Amino acid sequence: MTQGRKVHIVGAGLAGLAAAVRSAELGLQVQLSEGAPQAGGRCRSFEDSVLGRIIDNGNHLILGANPAIFAYLGAIGAVDKLTSLESACFPFLDVSSGAAWTVRPGAGRWPWWLLDPDRRVPGARLADYWAMLRILNAPASARLDEYVNVQAPMFARFWEPLALAVLNTEAAASSARLLGRVLAETLMRGGAASRPYFAHAGLGSALVDPALAFLERSSVATRFSCRLRGMDVNDDRVTRLIFDDEVIEIGADETVILAVPSWEAGALIPGLVVPTETRPIVNAHFQIESAFDFADGAPFLGVIGGTAHWLFRRGDVVSATVSAAGVLADDVALQVAEAIWRDVAAAIGRPGSPLPRHRIIKEKRATIAQTPGQDALRPPTATRWRNLLLAGDWTQTGLPATIEGAVGSGRHAAELAGNLAK
Ligand SMILES: Cc1cc2nc3c(=O)[nH]c(=O)nc-3n(C[C@H](O)[C@H](O)[C@H](O)COP(=O)(O)OP(=O)(O)OC[C@H]3O[C@@H](n4cnc5c(N)ncnc54)[C@H](O)[C@@H]3O)c2cc1C
Structure with a gap:
């Protein structure tokens, strides 16, 4: 000692x-x-x-595949301060077309779920998943756009939301190696590793x-x-x-x-x-007066085709995240709120409803550029x-x-x- x-x-x-x-x-x-x-x-x-x-x-x-966080929570006696979904599922909504889908990694260690059309990204071809395997061994110098076709539907529906959420960096230019590391430890290991956890309070x-x-x-x-x-x-x-x-x-x-x-x-x-280099993240919190839900009843939703990237629900508040927010982080708060609210209103089935009470938080240096x-x-x-x-x-x-x-x-x-x- x-x-x-x-x-x-x-x-x-x-x-x-x-x-x-x-x-x-x-x-x-x-x-x-x-x-x-x-x-x-x-x-x-x-x-x-x-x-x-x-x-x-x-x-x-x-x-689930965050061992350092769980060791830390264990040490401070706070494991019960996080709640999780029973199984990993990532619902998405394209607010420009109204298309909705849910990515559901299987429970097992091998990603057989990628072969199941009901569990994977719509429009994705199996060939697209080949990139997922190749990226696991990407060298430190590689950008994501060296591994995936940025014109393919799979890019906007999977790679871009993932890279924005995990790397807070414009997806095409982001580090393939860092993304590969996350994939290896989460989606490629199946359900338990991919389960999302939330700090409910x-x-x-x-x-x-x-x-x-x-x-x-x-x-x-x-x-x-x-x-x-x-x-x-x-x-x-x-x-x-x-x-x-x-x-x-x-x-x-x-x-x-x-x-x-x-x-x-x-x-x-x-x-x-x-x-x-750093990248900003903008968060918009909206207070919703009457009961609402996202698709699948999940407490969060990935959004594409709009301004917001991810929405989270806690009580009567919807919080929207815009990662690698660029010039949005310099706009006046009301303009930011209006742009993001359009997506949130669509996601909770109330398109065109007036802007509710809200708070905008801009973190100008949220993370380093990855x-x-x-x-x-x-x-x-x-x-x-x-x-x-x-x-x-x-x-x-x-x-x-x-x-x-x-x-x-x-x-x-x-x-x-x-x-x-x-
Ligand atoms: C809006 C937002 C959303 C995010 N979303 C996610 C997410 O979904 N998942 C995820 O895993 N991560 C996310 N992150 C990233 C995550 O928050 C950070 O990776 C993490 O909090 C960084 O912790 P840190 O201790 O390294 O740095 P910091 O949190 O920056 O801590 C550094 C501390 O040092 C103090 N300090 C600075 N200078 C001095 C000084 N000279 N003397 C004394 N003290 C000083 C600061 O006040 C601060 O308290 C997000 C970040 C932001 C901003």
């Missing part, structure tokens, strides 16, 4: 929280410092004054609050509203952390885990190469300084920049900190 060795974690997004939880489990002494007044970073809930509801900054889909109540409670029980010192402004390093290690309110000397046997976003890490660490070029800039956990480790969805996890990647990176950094302390 490594009791007493100290690790300073900066950033209380999911990477930093996961690093703190794992470090505490390993018996390290933890200090967690967050620049914002609250934890959660890009994955958080808040009480919205317009809707009078707790809403999330954006819809977050978690899948919000992201905060599932992923953030139980972690803070665990840290408190573990006597972890957590500070908010203290921003790291700089670091002193020598040839070998970090020697000081310079916060707004204090300077912390880093002892020779202490470790620093920097769990801030890519652009912050790039500014804080001299010479660190980080991804340089093109092959940007993926190549993601640094590993260890740095050239022996006591400085990196965590965050943007580090080289081999996964897309998602909650699973963020949590996994934090847990991995904590394991390395534990090894350093031995």
Whole structure:
């Protein structure tokens, strides 16, 4: 046991929280410092004054094949804060034509369901699925459009919604390798791995609050509203952390885990190469007064042919996500709401109905751009300084920049900190 060795974690997004939880489990002494007044970073809930509801900054889909998330939830005692559909199913609606279909991965490990016309994407030919197999071995340099025909119906009906949801990047230019990794671990492994999970009472109540409670029980010192402004390093290690309110000397046997976003890490660490491009996500939350449902009664719906990409239902609120939102993220909120509402109204069978009470949330730097070029800039956990480790969805996890990647990176950094302390 490594009791007493100290690790300073900066950033209380999911990477930093996961690093703190794992470090505490390993018996390290933890200090967690967050620049914002609250934890959660890009994955958080808040009480919205317009809707009078707790809403999330954006819809977050978690899948059965997310081992780091489930290990984290197990550690903080919050597995029951997620609910899942009984079997994997992904309903879609094309709002331009009214066509609707549902992709239903089979329960088994082998994707035999791809051969069943009732379970797969309409208009798709078996040949289209050949690309799915080839993409599993795509090299790091490959774009999605090198593997799939962007003119084929399968592109608009399957590849594009998948790439937008998972990579938050224009589908054609997105990384084939990252998408292949997700396919290998989800759809190609069948039902359990592809089952979608939802934080029924919000992201905060599932992923953030139980972690803070665990840290408190573990006597972890957590500070908010203290921003790291700089670091002193020598040839070998970090020697000081310079916060707004204090300077912390880093002892020779202490470790620093920097769990801030890519652009912050790039500014804080001299010479660190980080991804340089980000993509926005726009979320629109609409309060619907009378009862409504999506196709199949599922709590979510993929949309093509309009502005919105995915719709999620929680209570009387429909939340619509537009990934890789481009110029939409610069439009005025009312215009954004009107454009997205047209799709939502169609999806709940009320086309042309007036815009209800709503809230627009624009996350201008929601994730790094997940093109092959940007993926190549993601640094590993260890740095050239022996006591400085990196965590965050943007580090080289081999996964897309998602909650699973963020949590996994934090847990991995904590394991390395534990090894350093031995
Ligand atoms: C709208 C939206 C929708 C998304 N949808 C999905 C989804 O469906 N599925 C999915 O898996 N992922 C999704 N993601 C991505 C997911 O939210 C992120 O991958 C994850 O939250 C990143 O966590 P992180 O800890 O790496 O970074 P962050 O959450 O950015 O955490 C970094 C923390 O560091 C703090 N910080 C920054 N600078 C300093 C400093 N100088 N000093 C101290 N603290 C500092 C920040 O305040 C922040 O709390 C979505 C993201 C957004 C924005």
